Amino acid sequence: MKKKVSIKDIAQTVGVSTALVSYVLNNKEKEARVGKEIAQVIRDTAVEMGYQPNQIAKSLKTGKSHTFGLIVADISNPFFANLARNVEDEAKKFNYTVIFASADENAEKSQNLINILTERQVDGFIIAPAENSQEQIEALLKNNIPLVLIDRYFKGLDTNYVMTNNYEASYHAVSHLIEAGRTNIGMVAYKTDLVHMLDRKRGYLDAIKDNKLLKAKTPLIKTVDFNANQEEIGAGIRELFAQNPGMDALFFATNTLTLKGLKSLNKMQYRVPDDVAIVCFDESEAFDFFYSPLTYIEQPLLEMGKKAVQILIKNITDKKSLNTQISIPSKLIVRQSSAIVKKH
Amino acid sequence: MKKKVSIKDIAQTVGVSTALVSYVLNNKEKEARVGKEIAQVIRDTAVEMGYQPNQIAKSLKTGKSHTFGLIVADISNPFFANLARNVEDEAKKFNYTVIFASADENAEKSQNLINILTERQVDGFIIAPAENSQEQIEALLKNNIPLVLIDRYFKGLDTNYVMTNNYEASYHAVSHLIEAGRTNIGMVAYKTDLVHMLDRKRGYLDAIKDNKLLKAKTPLIKTVDFNANQEEIGAGIRELFAQNPGMDALFFATNTLTLKGLKSLNKMQYRVPDDVAIVCFDESEAFDFFYSPLTYIEQPLLEMGKKAVQILIKNITDKKSLNTQISIPSKLIVRQSSAIVKKH
DNA sequence: CTTGTTTGTTTAAACGTTTAAGCTTAAGTT
DNA sequence: AACTTAAGCTTAAACGTTTAAACAAACAAG
Numbered sequence: 001m002k003k004k005v006s007i008k009d010i011a012q013t014v015g016v017s018t019a020l021v022s023y024v025l026n027n028k029e030k031e032a033r034v035g036k037e038i039a040q041v042i043r044d045t046a047v048e049m050g051y052q053p054n055q056i057a058k059s060l061k062t063g064k065s066h067t068f069g070l071i072v073a074d075i076s077n078p079f080f081a082n083l084a085r086n087v088e089d090e091a092k093k094f095n096y097t098v099i100f101a102s103a104d105e106n107a108e109k110s111q112n113l114i115n116i117l118t119e120r121q122v123d124g125f126i127i128a129p130a131e132n133s134q135e136q137i138e139a140l141l142k143n144n145i146p147l148v149l150i151d152r153y154f155k156g157l158d159t160n161y162v163m164t165n166n167y168e169a170s171y172h173a174v175s176h177l178i179e180a181g182r183t184n185i186g187m188v189a190y191k192t193d194l195v196h197m198l199d200r201k202r203g204y205l206d207a208i209k210d211n212k213l214l215k216a217k218t219p220l221i222k223t224v225d226f227n228a229n230q231e232e233i234g235a236g237i238r239e240l241f242a243q244n245p246g247m248d249a250l251f252f253a254t255n256t257l258t259l260k261g262l263k264s265l266n267k268m269q270y271r272v273p274d275d276v277a278i279v280c281f282d283e284s285e286a287f288d289f290f291y292s293p294l295t296y297i298e299q300p301l302l303e304m305g306k307k308a309v310q311i312l313i314k315n316i317t318d319k320k321s322l323n324t325q326i327s328i329p330s331k332l333i334v335r336q337s338s339a340i341v342k343k344h
Numbered sequence: 345m346k347k348k349v350s351i352k353d354i355a356q357t358v359g360v361s362t363a364l365v366s367y368v369l370n371n372k373e374k375e376a377r378v379g380k381e382i383a384q385v386i387r388d389t390a391v392e393m394g395y396q397p398n399q400i401a402k403s404l405k406t407g408k409s410h411t412f413g414l415i416v417a418d419i420s421n422p423f424f425a426n427l428a429r430n431v432e433d434e435a436k437k438f439n440y441t442v443i444f445a446s447a448d449e450n451a452e453k454s455q456n457l458i459n460i461l462t463e464r465q466v467d468g469f470i471i472a473p474a475e476n477s478q479e480q481i482e483a484l485l486k487n488n489i490p491l492v493l494i495d496r497y498f499k500g501l502d503t504n505y506v507m508t509n510n511y512e513a514s515y516h517a518v519s520h521l522i523e524a525g526r527t528n529i530g531m532v533a534y535k536t537d538l539v540h541m542l543d544r545k546r547g548y549l550d551a552i553k554d555n556k557l558l559k560a561k562t563p564l565i566k567t568v569d570f571n572a573n574q575e576e577i578g579a580g581i582r583e584l585f586a587q588n589p590g591m592d593a594l595f596f597a598t599n600t601l602t603l604k605g606l607k608s609l610n611k612m613q614y615r616v617p618d619d620v621a622i623v624c625f626d627e628s629e630a631f632d633f634f635y636s637p638l639t640y641i642e643q644p645l646l647e648m649g650k651k652a653v654q655i656l657i658k659n660i661t662d663k664k665s666l667n668t669q670i671s672i673p674s675k676l677i678v679r680q681s682s683a684i685v686k687k688h
Numbered sequence: 689c690t691t692g693t694t695t696g697t698t699t700a701a702a703c704g705t706t707t708a709a710g711c712t713t714a715a716g717t718t
Numbered sequence: 719a720a721c722t723t724a725a726g727c728t729t730a731a732a733c734g735t736t737t738a739a740a741c742a743a744a745c746a747a748g
Contacts, residue, residue: 006704017728022706032707033725055463056403057704060733065400067464075444076429078422085420088446097460100419100444102432116441119399120411259629285603286630350734361698366736376737377695401734404703 005049014038014045021046025053059121067097068124068312069117071110072151073226074102079255079282079299080128083150086305087126094313096123105192105226107132114140123316126150126308131192146315148308152196153325160315160323162308164299166196169330170203173279173297174251176332178211180340182249182277185213186240188233188261189253191223200253200281220244224257233257234264248276249338255282262290278337295338300328349393358382358389365390369397403465411441412468412656413461415454416495417570418446423599423626423645424472427494430649431470438657440467449536449570451476458484467660470494470652475536490659492652496540497669504659504667506652508643510540513674514547517623517641518595520676522555524684526593526621529557530584532577532605533597535567544597544625564588568601577601578608592620593682599626606634622681639682644672 007025011018016038023032024042059065070087072080084100091098099117103110110130117125124146129137134154140147141159153161177185187204190197201221208220222236241247250265252258258280262272270276272292279295280287287294311324351369355362360382367376368386403409414431416424428444435442443461447454454474461469468490473481478498484491485503497505521529531548534541545565552564566580585591594609596602602624606616614620616636623639624631631638655668 004704007706008704018705019707019728019730020726026706028707033727035726038726052459052463054404054465054704056400056409056465057733058706059400060398060404060703060735061705061707063733074429075419075432076422076426078420078425081422081425082420084444085418085446088419088444097443097464099441100428100432102429115396119396120441121398121400263632284629286628286633288607289630289633289635291633291635348734351736352734362735363698363700363737364696370736372737377697379696382696398734401703402736404705404733405735405737407703 004054005051006054007051010042010045010049010051013049014042016042025051063121064316065121065123066095067099067120067122068126068146068316069113069122070098070100071103071113071117071125071127072100073105073128073130075100076102077256078284079301082301083305086302087309090306090309094309096309096313098126103130103133105130107136111136118145124148124312126312128152129154129194131194144319146312146319148312148315150304150308152194155195158323159325160311161325162304162311163196163327164304164330165327166199167203167206169281169297169332170200170251171207172203173281173295173332174204174207175211176295176334177249177251177277177279177338178207178213180277180338182338183213184244184247185220185249185251186237186244186247187221187251187253188236188240188257189221189223190226190257192226197253204251228260230260230263233260234267237261237264238268250276250278252278252280255280255284258282258294258296259284259286272337273339274341277339277341279332290337292337292339293335295335296333298331298333300330303328348398349395350398351395354386354389354393354395357393358386360386369395407465408660409465409467410439411443411464411466412470412490412660413457413466414442414444415447415457415461415469415471415473416444417449417472417474419444420446421600422628423643426645427649430646431653434650434653438653440653440657442470447474447477449474451480455480462489468492468656470656472496473498473538475538488663490656490663492656492659494648494652496538499539502667503669504655505669506648506655507540507671508648508674509671510543510674511547511550513625513641513676514544514595515551516547517625517639517676518548518551519555520639520678521593521595521621521623521682522551522557524621524682526682527557528588528591529564529593529595530581530588530591531565531595531597532580532584532601533565533567534570534601536570541597548595572604574604574607577604578611581605581608582612594620594622596622596624599624599628602626602638602640603628603630616681617683618685621683621685623676634681636681636683637679639679640677642675642677644674647672 007018007021011021020034021042023029023034024039025046029039070084075081075084088098101113103113107130110133114136126148128151129149137157147159149159149161189201222240224232224236252261272278281297283296283298287296307326314321351362351365355365364378365386367373367378368383369390373383414428419425419428432442445457447457451474454477458480470492472495473493491503493503493505533545566584568576568580596605616622625641627640627642631640651670658665
């Protein structure tokens, strides 16, 4: 039970050439005109000897590793963890293995991960690109490495991508707040030029503009750093309240922002939805447990994961295939945090 | 920018043999007595040509893939997602790549994943073993494949493992409930013989016994299936209440059980901690948002992840090294859900 | 100046596969 | 009988590395 058994070992014990063994074990008997009986013998000895193909050797020969990389911001963030799980499951259906990696919204780390994974000869990438990683993506494209962007994309780049309808979803969510009677709505978002975030901001702004709620002089959007902690986010919210006296609703751009924001609101003793209504992007188990269950935008993680894998594999198997760019709609889940409050 | 550049290409343009290039790029100049000037030329042309080593070829030659597999129950479960992130980071420090996979507490899936990963020639495994996967682990051991169990282990098997002190942590948590004045404490756990779960049950039972609270005739532990939904867990809790009139506290064995359990308790209109105190294993962002912030057992995920990686790598580099079996203590975070309630 | 040592470099086999091309023998076809 | 085709198998090169061993030239020492 020490040494691994190779095709050569099988060939030797059966008394044939390695070629024959390879043909049989790859179900190429027909094309290679292998004898029926000997094929069976080969198959039997293979299982008898406990043969496990060496994928590394296979990959070296064929130039395909049947592996791809999934680069996200942080695998421990439930959003990406769920996405990853869906990607994993879909990949398995096509006999692909996926290697996850976390880039922490950091271009340098991202480049590092891309290097490591290309050295490992992955057949392609699914990437939630970090800010300033545009050249990295371009380089991959130039090198003809199949690639699907997910969650975000770059305006100028013609790539495959799978997104949700960030603009419309935000527009819809904010409109919902307005319909619920809110007139002074703030937004907390990340300080970034990544398109998904810009779209969410645009959706927010347009909804306000279209409903003539915009007070031009006050900045209604507070942006914070990707790695902002609860205090910084709390400070941002405080500023929003200071700049917009009477602010009666907040729209959070992501789950992390929401969670830290809610804790700050609790500390500041704001009540939801009485003092301030809340709507946010993404899901979290915690949203169900907040005293006023949150209204949130549910992203289609299952479909996004599946689609990304399918597109990637299409691109891997047919390198000439055109780019696919899809946007899958999110769903607004309305609950108590954005309820209409009786004025008294 | 089409074809990848190989060591051969570099050798050709510099005008030396591939051996020299290999020596230089692997920093074996000293041992191989490569000329200083030519070494520099080789190094320069390598970066000029944008050389990226082919890890697949390297692996085939050296028999080491510098990769290991991490098999957990479900990567989308925050417990495993966090663990995975810590494993990822620690592995990167040693230049290892990790391949995550979810076995869904299912032995068949687990075997499947092990097969796929061994075919990919991973250098080792970190596994949170599923029930009935003992023979799989034994087989790996017999084949001399380095291996660290995490979160759970098997009583009869001499393997590396990294765990938390499930028994003591549970004992302590339940004792804490008793000290807080609770006298009729139920437990919700998974129906499994995996050691970590048995230990948590034992800790619970012993704490009760040592404090003379045990009513022998009533089964105070309700066990449910791994994939039990909220309704089933709710039904379990209902039964517990029926069998133990006056039950005034519940101990949940995992985060998932807790989340579903709390939702059921809400539905049944039990109030925490007035009607029933709660303590649970694992963390969840949601615990902070429950109206009565939960008292929970915080597992040392960072240390567990790090240790597991370190032990695995030690085992990979020195196959003769003895098994390391460590238990890292968890911490009870006491909050409102287990508070003392004034009787009236 | 032989012989030995050092320094710098190349050769070539190997890792476990795949696969085009070649080889043999048997079976059809005229 | 001579030739073609088919069936069944083997040969050998290749994928991109690593590395022990061989080689060659330069230098040192006796």
